[in-house]
Amino acid sequence: MGGSAFFRHVNLNSGTEMKIIFPLIISCIVALHGCVEVPDGIERDNIFDPKAQFDDEPPLAAFTVSPKEGNTWRTTFTFDASASKEKEHPEALLYYRWDFNGDGVWDTKYSLKKKIRFNYQYVFDILCGPVTVYMEAFGARGLTAIDSQSIYLYFYPEAEFDWKIDLDRPDYIYFDASLSTNCDPEDKYLLYRWDTNNDGEWDRGYSENPLLEMEFPNSAFWTVKLQVKNRYGLESTIVKQFPIYDVLADNKLVAFYSFDGNANNMIGDSLHGTVHGASLTENRFGKPNSAYYFDGVDDYIDMGSNIALKPQKYFTISFWFKAEALDQPLLTSNYMENEDRYGFYFYVDKYGMINFYIYKYSSTAPHYDSPRLVPDKWYHIVGVKGDIYSHVSIYGSKYDTYAREGGIQYKSRGSDAFNIGRVKGKYFKGIIDDVIIINRVLSVKETDVLYHLRN
DSSP, rough: OOOOOBOOOOOTSSSBBBOSSOOOOSSEEEEEEEEOOOTTOOHHHHHTTOOOOOOOSSOBOEEEESSTOSSSOSSOOOOTTTTOSSOOOOTTEEEEEEEEESSSSSOOOOSSEEEEEEOOOSSOOSSSSEEEEEEEOOOSSSEEEEEEEEEEOOOOOBOOEEEEOTTTTTEEEEOOTOOOOOOTOOOOOOEEEETOOSSSSSSSESSSSSSEEEEESSSSEEEEEEEEEOOOOEEEEEEEEEEHHHHHHTTTTTEEEEEEESSSOSSSSOOOOEEOOOEOOOOTTTTTSEEEEEEESSOEOOOOOGGSSOOOOSSSEEEEESSEEEEEEEEEESSSSSSSSOOOOEEEOTTTTEEEEETTTTEEEEOOOOOOOOTTOOOOOOOEEEEEEEEEEETTEEEEEEEEEOOOOOOOOOGGGEEEETTTTTTOOEEEEEEEESSOOOOHHHHHHHHHHTO
């Protein structure tokens, strides 16, 4: 393989010692068993000594691991191959390469470095457990030897949690951290602690119970932090922020207008409202700049004409309002100035009853049978449209169900598709807050949950 050499002994198969007199080999090392190609990473001049005599035996391969026991939680280990040597010539140079996870693939090229540090945490998809490390020593005659050592890896656990609602206890939410895992799937031991408002203080200390029961907070978004710890003291932390209505909407939340400082959709980068005259005011909890006041003259909020705000067969719309007078519009989708009627709208009539109109081809489905509401009092309204039936709820209790099969007819009118605070030239006087659109039918129990979410 590229070159020639002269030998003292001619019988290459005799097993006797052989001394190279004048090497001319460029790309291989001559051994008793033939010409050995120089592997990648090896400099031939460093390893080849023409004056030395070697048995046709592989070198001694040996290495140690630090930490010595190899069962610490650490993921960084030091491997030392200093004990490796040529048996007859311990001063001869050796080259080393490593397979750190025992998969049969060498993770390094040959190198003269006897010591090497390796961190398992960010390299392999190893979770934990026993791992066999291999080291191969390459000797002066082109012969190799392999040593192996076992280590045991402990990695950090992985924190994870989900949440759910018990419809029989609508004012509580349940967090479930049983989704958290150890690196060893057979090891189920974990401790859990919670910071339920992400203020840096643990509201519940470490416990073996992965479940946490909490009352719903009075906020549009909830930030919760979970930390888990395994039996070796290793910890993992996860922080999640979510709109509290997402819990109930089952990922079908279209828009959420909390009116906390503006009329933006809190769950996305679109469907924002444009305010015309309405002013920020206190919400039902007395928090400033957290609801909109309408003067009853010309104030309204234009939500735009996006198709997402034109639900068809299935939807739920929830909002809070406090009217200064009766016989007023609340919110509408796709109203018309003439006698043609499309979409839907909510109206509180002169008797103080909620009207929830659904239009289909100029026919209406009104709802009148609700309690008589009074001015200057906060009310929570939920309108639900299903495939066949629809109903309206006030603070969690259903009033009147109307049969109306099929979808809703809409007609595009530019920015007039969805308005808050006006309908057909009439304007609302009072406060509106927390408008929610869900592309799903909520049950009566679920509307009760919706009431408790921010009350």
